[in-house]
Amino acid sequence: xxxxxxxxxxxxxxxxxxxxxxxxxxxxxxxxxxxxxxxxxxxxxxxxxxxxxxxxxxxxxxxxxxxxxxxxxxxxxxxxxxxxxxxxxxxxxxxxxxxxxxxxxxxxxxxxxxxxxxxxxxxxxxxxxxxxxxxxxxxxxxxxxxxxxxxxxxxxxxxxxxxxxxxxxxxxxxxxxxxxxxxxxxxxxxxxxxxxxxxxxxxxxxxxxxxxxxxxxxxxxxxxxxxxxxxxxxxxxxxxxxxxxxxxxxxxxxxxxxxxxxxxxxxxxxxxxxxxxxxxxxxxxxxxxxxxxxxxxxxxxxxxxxxxxxxxxxxxxxxxxxxxxxxxxxxxxxxxxxxxxxxxxxxxxxxxxxxxxxxxxxxxxxxxxxxxxxxxxxxxxxxxxxxxxxxxxxxxxxxxxxxxxxxxxxxxxxxxxxxxxxxxxxxxxxxxxxxxxxxxxxxxxxxxxxxxxxxxxxxxxxxxxxxxxxxxxxxxxxxxxxxxxxxxxxxxxxxxxxxxxxxxxxxxxxxxxxxxxxxxxxxxxxxxxxxxxx
Amino acid sequence: xxxxxxxxxxxxxxxxxxxxxxxxxxxxxxxxxxxxxxxxxxxxxxxxxxxxxxxxxxxxxxxxxxxxxxxxxxxxxxxxxxxxxxxxxxxxxxxxxxxxxxxxxxxxxxxxxxxxxxxxxxxxxxxxxxxxxxxxxxxxxxxxxxxxxxxxxxxxxxxxxxxxxxxxxxxxxxxxxxxxxxxxxxxxxxxxxxxxxxxxxxxxxxxxxxxxxxxxxxxxxxxxxxxxxxxxxxxxxxxxxxxxxxxxxxxxxxxxxxxxxxxxxxxxxxxxxxxxxxxxxxxxxxxxxxxxxxxxxxxxxxx
Numbered sequence: 001x002x003x004x005x006x007x008x009x010x011x012x013x014x015x016x017x018x019x020x021x022x023x024x025x026x027x028x029x030x031x032x033x034x035x036x037x038x039x040x041x042x043x044x045x046x047x048x049x050x051x052x053x054x055x056x057x058x059x060x061x062x063x064x065x066x067x068x069x070x071x072x073x074x075x076x077x078x079x080x081x082x083x084x085x086x087x088x089x090x091x092x093x094x095x096x097x098x099x100x101x102x103x104x105x106x107x108x109x110x111x112x113x114x115x116x117x118x119x120x121x122x123x124x125x126x127x128x129x130x131x132x133x134x135x136x137x138x139x140x141x142x143x144x145x146x147x148x149x150x151x152x153x154x155x156x157x158x159x160x161x162x163x164x165x166x167x168x169x170x171x172x173x174x175x176x177x178x179x180x181x182x183x184x185x186x187x188x189x190x191x192x193x194x195x196x197x198x199x200x201x202x203x204x205x206x207x208x209x210x211x212x213x214x215x216x217x218x219x220x221x222x223x224x225x226x227x228x229x230x231x232x233x234x235x236x237x238x239x240x241x242x243x244x245x246x247x248x249x250x251x252x253x254x255x256x257x258x259x260x261x262x263x264x265x266x267x268x269x270x271x272x273x274x275x276x277x278x279x280x281x282x283x284x285x286x287x288x289x290x291x292x293x294x295x296x297x298x299x300x301x302x303x304x305x306x307x308x309x310x311x312x313x314x315x316x317x318x319x320x321x322x323x324x325x326x327x328x329x330x331x332x333x334x335x336x337x338x339x340x341x342x343x344x345x346x347x348x349x350x351x352x353x354x355x356x357x358x359x360x361x362x363x364x365x366x367x368x369x370x371x372x373x374x375x376x377x378x379x380x381x382x383x384x385x386x387x388x389x390x391x392x393x394x395x396x397x398x399x400x401x402x403x404x405x406x407x408x409x410x411x412x413x414x415x416x417x418x419x420x421x422x423x424x425x426x427x428x429x430x431x432x433x434x435x436x437x438x439x440x441x442x443x444x445x446x447x448x449x450x451x452x453x454x455x456x457x458x459x460x461x462x463x464x465x466x467x468x469x470x471x472x473x474x475x476x477x478x479x480x481x482x483x484x485x486x487x488x489x490x491x492x493x494x495x496x497x498x499x500x501x502x503x504x505x506x507x508x509x510x511x512x513x514x515x516x517x518x519x520x521x522x523x524x525x526x527x528x529x530x531x532x533x534x
Numbered sequence: 535x536x537x538x539x540x541x542x543x544x545x546x547x548x549x550x551x552x553x554x555x556x557x558x559x560x561x562x563x564x565x566x567x568x569x570x571x572x573x574x575x576x577x578x579x580x581x582x583x584x585x586x587x588x589x590x591x592x593x594x595x596x597x598x599x600x601x602x603x604x605x606x607x608x609x610x611x612x613x614x615x616x617x618x619x620x621x622x623x624x625x626x627x628x629x630x631x632x633x634x635x636x637x638x639x640x641x642x643x644x645x646x647x648x649x650x651x652x653x654x655x656x657x658x659x660x661x662x663x664x665x666x667x668x669x670x671x672x673x674x675x676x677x678x679x680x681x682x683x684x685x686x687x688x689x690x691x692x693x694x695x696x697x698x699x700x701x702x703x704x705x706x707x708x709x710x711x712x713x714x715x716x717x718x719x720x721x722x723x724x725x726x727x728x729x730x731x732x733x734x735x736x737x738x739x740x741x742x743x744x745x746x747x748x749x750x751x752x753x754x755x756x757x758x759x760x761x762x763x764x765x766x767x768x769x770x771x772x773x774x775x776x777x778x779x780x781x782x783x784x785x786x787x788x789x790x791x792x793x794x795x796x797x798x799x800x801x802x803x804x805x806x807x808x809x810x811x812x813x814x815x816x817x818x819x820x821x822x823x824x825x826x827x828x829x830x831x832x833x834x835x836x837x
Contacts, residue, residue, distance in 0.1 A: 033540065106572045112583040112799070122591040129595045133602040133708050136666065136675050419704060421666055421674025427709050434712070451588055459581035462573025469574055480548065484541065493538035495832040502836070 004525070006050070006066070007518040013067030014511030017044055018504045020070035025497055025504065032492040036213035038075040039492045040205055045071035074238055075205045081486045082212060083226075086219035088478040093220035093304035095472035101169060101311035101326055102465035108161045109330075111458045118454060120154045121433055123147050128430035131414050132423035141409035144426075152373065152402045155338045159331060159399035166327040169312040173284075176221055176305055177273050183218045184245070184260055184270035187211060191242045191266050198241065199233020208240055215243070222303040223248050229263045242266055247289070249300040257292040258301070275309070280321045283328065284314040326464070333457045335398035340440055341450050342373035342402055343393040345432050350384065350391040352416050352425045369413025369425075373397065374405035382411040539831065546824040553817045560810040563801040570799060579799055586795035593788045596710050600784065603708040603777050605663050606718035611770045613661040613668065617725060618763045620651050620658070624734065625756045631741045632749045642689065645741035649683065649691060652734055656681035659698070659726035669722040671704035678702070679726055690739040697728040710780045718777075720770055724762045733759070 021042045031037040049063035110116045124147040127140070134140040190211045197204040218224055225248045228241040235241070242263035246254040261270045271290030278285040287299045287309075296314045299306070313325030323332065349369040368388055370381035375396040382405060384391070406412060415422030432438075433450050440446040440453055448456075562571055573580035627644045630636060636644070659669050659679035666674035682694035705717030724730060737752025739745075 102574065103572075106574060109573070111573060112580055112587060118584045118588065119591075122588050126591060126595045126598075129599060129709060133599055134664075134666075135672075137664075415672065417672060417704065419672035419674070420676075421670075421706060422672035422704070424672075424707060427707070427715070430709075452585075455581050455584045458573055458584065459577050462575075462577030462580050465572075465574030466577055484545075487538065487541045487544070488536045491538040491540045493536070495539075498832040498836060 004522065006064075007521075008515060010065070010067035011511045011514035011518065013047060013069060014514065015508055017042075017068040017070050018508035018511060021504045022501065022508070024073055025501055028492045029494065029497050032494060032497075036209055036216065037492065038077045038205070038209050038212075038490040040073050040075055042073055043071040044068050072203055072236060072238065073205060074203060075208055076490055077208075077212075078486070078489045081482055081489065082215070085479065085482045085486060086216065086224060086226075088475055088482055089216065089219045090223035090301075090303040092472065092475040092479050094302045094307040095468050095475055097304045097307035098311065098326075098468040099465070099472045101165075101307070102461065102468050104165050105162065105326065105330060105461060106465055108158055108165065109458060109461065117151075117154050117158060118451065118458075120147075120151050121451065121454075124151045125430050125433045128426050131412070132426035132430065135414040135423035135426060136420040138409055141412050141414070144412055145404065145406060145409050148372070148404045148406070152404050155334065155399040155402045159334055159338075162327055162331055162334070163400070166312060166331075169308055169327065173275055173305070173308045173312055176308060177275055180218065180221050180305065181270075181272045183214055183221070184272070187214045187218070187243065187245065188261055188266065188270045190214065191261070191263065194240070195231045195242050195266055198231035198235045198239045201234040201236055203236060203239060211243060215245070218245070220303060221305050223250075223301045225252060225254065227263070245270075247301040250302060255301055256294050256298050257289045260289065273305075278315040278318055278321070280318075281313075281315045281323055283323055283325065284309045284312060285318055330457070330461065331399070335400075336440060337450060337454055337457070338399040338402045339395070339397045340438055340453075341432070342397045344435075344438055345373055345429065346371050347390045347393070348425070348428050348432055349413050351389070352413055352428075367411070367413075370411070371405040372412075374403050376401040376403045380405050382406050382408060383413075539828070543828050546820075546828060549820055550817075550824065553813065553820055556813050557810070557817060560806055560813060563806045564803070564810070567801055567803070568799050569801045583795065583799045586791060586798060589791045590788070590795055592712070593784055593791055597781070597784050597788070599708050600710055600777060600781050603710060603716060603718045604774075606668060606706065606708070607770055607774045607777060609661060609663045610668050610718075610720045611767060611774070613658050614720070614725070614763055614767050614770065616658050617655055618760065618767070620654055621756055621760050621763065624648055624651050624737070625753065625760070628737055628741070628749055628753045628756060632746065632753055634746060638744045641741045641744045645689065645738050648734065648738045648741065649685075652731065652738065653681060653683060655726070655731065655734075659722060668719055669698060669726060671702055671719065672706050673702070673704070674706070678722065681731075689742045691735055691742075693728060693731055693735055697731065698722045698726050700727075710777065711784070714780070716773065716777060716780070718773065720766050722766075725759070725766060730759055730762070 021044065024040050024042050028039050045068065047066045047069050050066050051057045051060060051063065111118055113119065124144075127144045127147040131137075131140045131144050190207055194204050194207050194211070197207070215224065215226060225246045227244045227246075229244065230241045231239065243261065244259065244263035245261040247258035247260060249255050257271075259271075260273075262268065272288075274288040275284055276286045276288060276293065277283065284296050286293045286295050288294070295316075296309060297316055299309070309325070311326045313323055313328035316322055316324060323329075349372040352369065367383040368386045370383045371391055371394075374380045375394050375398070377394075377396075381391070412426075414426040416424040436449040436452065437447060438449060438453075440448065446453065563569060570576050570579050570583075627648055631641045631644045656679045659681075660677040661668050667677055668674075670676055670678035678698045680695040681697075684692045684694055686692070700721075700723040703719075703721045703723055706719040707715035708718050709715050733752065733755040736748060737755065740748025740752050
């Protein structure tokens, strides 16, 4: 036999359930614009029917429903999309940072333009041509000297600016490493909080959101793989558990000592990353993960961090002190150009002679040329005793120290004879910039001209930069697409929430009306029954 | 697919920003007039651009060198023209003196003029272009002719000082194209040299001493000198022709190089403006549609 008051209880449960649904709905609307928020739903389930099956079950035609209850509150999220998003996001992080580094490099090189190194060299060439027709004119000589200074200073400036950006990249590298460590700590903290809640049979949805948000951020910096382990106790089957984070390479295999957070043992702190530099080259040599040191070659997880290491430069083998990476390569090329150019120029400048020795010189050309460019060392001979032959090459000249050695314009060896009007050597000097038989070393040897070698360097930088930009926009499109899908599943739709609200409100009102109906029914029984004839 | 308000506004923002970046690109192209502004825009155009720029600079420089070459050639020609007319004048005087009808005094007067003309030729030998002596090879800071005329008691003269010799000449080369050098100066060794001038001195002395035979010989020598001057001027003329041809070629090359450079990197303004206009209307449409889409929600229609 059922209870008279059962209907009241059922209706009350209906009201409670709808109220719970409305509260969750309110939470959704409140978080409609919260980044990383996942909409939540109340899993409404029916309460167990009456009567229970048993020996002394009351006699009823069948089981009768007893209303509803809010079973659990769950996030609506697709974890597969998270995996996709994080994988593409690492790629985006890598190429966005690479593009950034290359764009800055392009800005510094400033080619093609009217101010770049190529134009400065052209102007120097022009001044030498002018000198060849006006060798006795000290104005033409001064112009040559000033333009030579401009060439040396442009080399210095470009090299200095590249180094400044390189040291910015190092700062960024340090900042991002700290950032990664902080994210790992935060994730582990959230892990611990989740592990406290889940065993009680509850779903800490907002903590899940927090953790996913942190993992998304981390994925831009390093490529990660996540796996989950249960918190035990009375955890629900839909509970996510504690996350394990592994650093993985391009192919998804975990790198050496790449397990930074172990979900199975949340008591231990996450492993911290630290970038180690080579003492000689000052470039990245290895990355410490916790107590283990991983060679930079084996630290293959893609993301902003690896891109920064690539751009800043790294040393593979501390024994050979090799230098790799975007900025070191460009600096190396510039050094090579400056060195090859300066030494060839010095050679031609000091090769020609005629007339009496320098000490008795009366004419402008009556001495043999000396060092035109130097590595900044003071006191190198500007001229030398006639008949000395070319000066020795200075292997130390590079883009950052190249300097014009000549201070007296009359020491510019413009001629091949004692005659003041002889400008033949100025022409030979001008040819140094056009001659295509200069040796740039390498295997096989690169034999070409200064200008075309430099054009090659700028061209390959352009190609690298273009490629990085293209891959960045490709991965940005992928990330956007995946994010769209994720949003499609998880983001809050106001219209939808409004519709639901109407639905729940109606159900709530109806449940309340149900109570009124039962009330009237009971009123009939209690107050109006058994008063026949009264 | 389930679409939510936040997706629409995110999408709208993304589309607007990509539209802005296109507008920015067109703006860059219009403002600079260049198709590309950094190597990564198009590495090939950038590399070619550097090469063509250098090409154009080279041609401009060779043209500048050419004007120096013209300067030398024209000054030398002008100087030799003067030498020619001076010799011609001497010849006229010598013919007068050779007629045999002249008195000794009038021949002496002729000799006086010739003496002046000799120092005139000497000064022509020191012709300068700017501050450079044109007839002294590459030794342009030293005057080639240092003439002193010693007059004896009987009025005859002897030459002193220094004069250009065959060995003092060296070509003054001007670079007018890659690996093409033109010697723009003239070898003065058979015009301003001491032997040649001595012949005129002999003529002078012949007139001075009224020696008809010496005058006749001198007359013949003057013709030889005139021949030498003409030969030198022919040489100059030939050089000038060559330089003019190179000038013409450089002129054409300049136009071609500039055109190639422009084809390579200059933006086609009509095209960019058209594209800009198209992009503008797309942008306006995007703004308009966006504004309509993000405003209404179901809320507006629920009581």
